[in-house]
Amino acid sequence: MELTVAEENYLKAIYHLSDAGKKSVSTNDLAAEMKNKPASVSDMLRRLGEKEVIEYRKYYGLQITEAGKRLALQTIRKHRLWEVFLVEKLNFAWDEVHEVAEQLEHIHSPLLIQRLDAYLNFPKFDPHGDPIPDEFGDVRSRPRVELAEMEINQTGQIVAVKDSSAAFLRYLDKVGAYIGARIKILDKVEFDGSLEILVDQKKNLFMSKEVAGNILVLQS
Amino acid sequence: MELTVAEENYLKAIYHLSDAGKKSVSTNDLAAEMKNKPASVSDMLRRLGEKEVIEYRKYYGLQITEAGKRLALQTIRKHRLWEVFLVEKLNFAWDEVHEVAEQLEHIHSPLLIQRLDAYLNFPKFDPHGDPIPDEFGDVRSRPRVELAEMEINQTGQIVAVKDSSAAFLRYLDKVGAYIGARIKILDKVEFDGSLEILVDQKKNLFMSKEVAGNILVLQS
């Protein structure tokens, strides 16, 4: 019971939306995420239900099954391993990898992924700081908070970003807010939630609440 | 005017069959090659004709256009670069690469291929000895003859194989007839065309005409 590329993409989106706290993933949410019409989504949900990767009761909503979760995590694993490859081996910038990884994640070959993983030295996180599931789908996630939630004088290290769009990542590159950077909150403006932070003990950086809300920090 | 995956595969097959001397590629030949029915091939030829990658006059045959040749060579370039990657970097055996490369060749990203090429050090030949077209589609091919055509006492170096099936390649591995091996014809049996050859100045090897017909040699 193999999934098609479209099915894999839907399942991945369902997994991400479920994971992001959304109690019940709605047809409209999925349509927005997939940039398709709700009618098309309904149809796909029926098919995914038949393949038993989700449990679907029409008009009521859906839940991803254990089998579905396993498949979604496999796809996510492949996506993130390829992103590491592109950045570490082929010198892609972290804002250039997404679309290519989006294609590479659908290549079917257990051997390929096994070998790629070994070649990359079994990385645990991708270039955006997201954890790479192991071959059994287990994820080692780190406790992390949004930079926007931190208070004055707190310190930590940037470990991930929530938005992987090229525009956002290029902005972070420009201001030096890369993954691994050590940061300290110097000031926080009540009015708009904007922050002044110290990066790597040397650079002062002003940042809007929107930006800070998309940066995840491991507190120290 | 992008090609679909199926169209890319047909075009590649057309290119290979045209290249292999076949003056005019027939619907039946293509059907056999693609493991599809002739009726399906007819339909595809019509579409490829509309996209102007072949010139197609029904009942008369087809000819690949310049645009078609360029696209086919791009796909072949990608396939062969990925094969090099799999063997050199991921330690695939040369008989394990084909199916995976068959999938990887359809990933669209000029940057990816450019970087991969550089990462592999601009290889000129794939693991089976086939030349890798450059980004303009130019092929540096070497003059080469079938081992089966050589005469007693002639010498040369194995540079390619015509059959890339896992069974054949594993056999070659076993007998030590790898690409790059220096060989000399010690004896040739008139009756069945079988050969006795010396490999790398040390190993004597008996080989049927069928096998020798699938090994290509650069004479010296």
Add this chain to the structure above:
DNA sequence: ATTTTTATTTAGCTTTATCTAAATTAATTT
């Protein structure tokens, strides 16, 4: 020069994945 055989194409069906428009169900408002 017919006839027969072979090769090729057309017609019509299937599945996947999308769409639009219409219908239906659920949720919200009055």
Add this chain to the structure above:
DNA sequence: AAATTAATTTAGATAAAGCTAAATAAAAAT
């Protein structure tokens, strides 16, 4: 509780890529 609005599903179309069966064209044989 009825009416309105929003969300969702169904129905019917389309395009891609395959199939089978029937039709047609070209090639070979008598």
